[in-house]
Amino acid sequence: MSRVFGAVAQNGYVIRDIRAAMDHWINVMGVGPWYYMDRVKTDYFRHRGKDSSVEMSIALANSGDLQIELIQQRNDAPSMYKEFLDSGREGLQHMSYWSKDYQSLYDRALSLGYRVGHEGQIGGEQGRFAYFDTQSHPGTVIEISDISGAKGAFFERIRRAAIGWDGSRPIREVGGR
Template sequence: MSTDPHAGRLLGFGQRVGGIAQMAYVVEDMEAAIDWWVRDLRTGPWFLLDSFIGPDHVYRGAPSRADVRIAMAFAGHMQIELIQPKDDCPSVYREMIERRGYGFHHVGIAVDDVEAETAAYVARGYTLAFTAGVPTGGHVAYLDGGPQHPHFVELIPATPGMDAAFTAFRRASIGWDGADPIRPFA
């Protein structure tokens, strides 16, 4: 249950604050993964961020230098995120690959107050696994629910920048004809 006083507010891309806005997968080969989503699931276009690394990334309490490629697209109102590790540095992504291989990684929940939501999840037995500043504003938090939960929960700050970017990505998916399947994350 969300502690967010604005839970339920509709975001521009059609999901609500406090609800699942994203499903994410760790992939071995970004281009092959995008090709599968485009060819077999008709999902796109994909917005690619070739490098996601920063000085404020913290994995399991220590600074993290892990670098990943990220691609985002929409299937209806649900954002799909693909994540490809670019190195062998310890990370929530490498952790999942080592735990059970490539595939489903996390659900992302849009929230107005990442810190308050993180505290609520920790109070329910989750462990904070990763935090990082994001290009759309604020910091994300990844929470590990332990062995009974086979994936992470990501708390995504529902900032104006996040809403604008995700809404633009969704708008590009409406009526998409398959042209220009990989675009820059702007």
């Protein structure tokens, strides 16, 4: 448990081949079902304070209460994902903390000296997220994510689907969010 952010809710993996990564998690790790979004539509995305036209695919599944996120960037737009891959790494890139009081958590992190590496929004104001630049220690970039709206309900649906999952429908395509 972090004194600043609370409990880790998600581990995020930045990978080059999302289909191969899902197959690994399904067939080797036994984790699923995966909720897959081929091209996530962001309301906005900023990398180091500048707008970026990042394109990415995302897959989400749970292992117990911990959500696993797979991210494959589909273009060369500036992002912390691209920086991570360009440095020769692939795998665990961030830990995410979820909040229903996003703005307070965001402001607190900034007041403690955290710097935003990239941030964006998906599906309206209650879909905000920010990644703080802590890459000096690989695999520990900190993300905060607003779960006060529809995203929180979606994440709960994913968690419930994993309970007692029998291996059927291992990949479930999700339309435009």
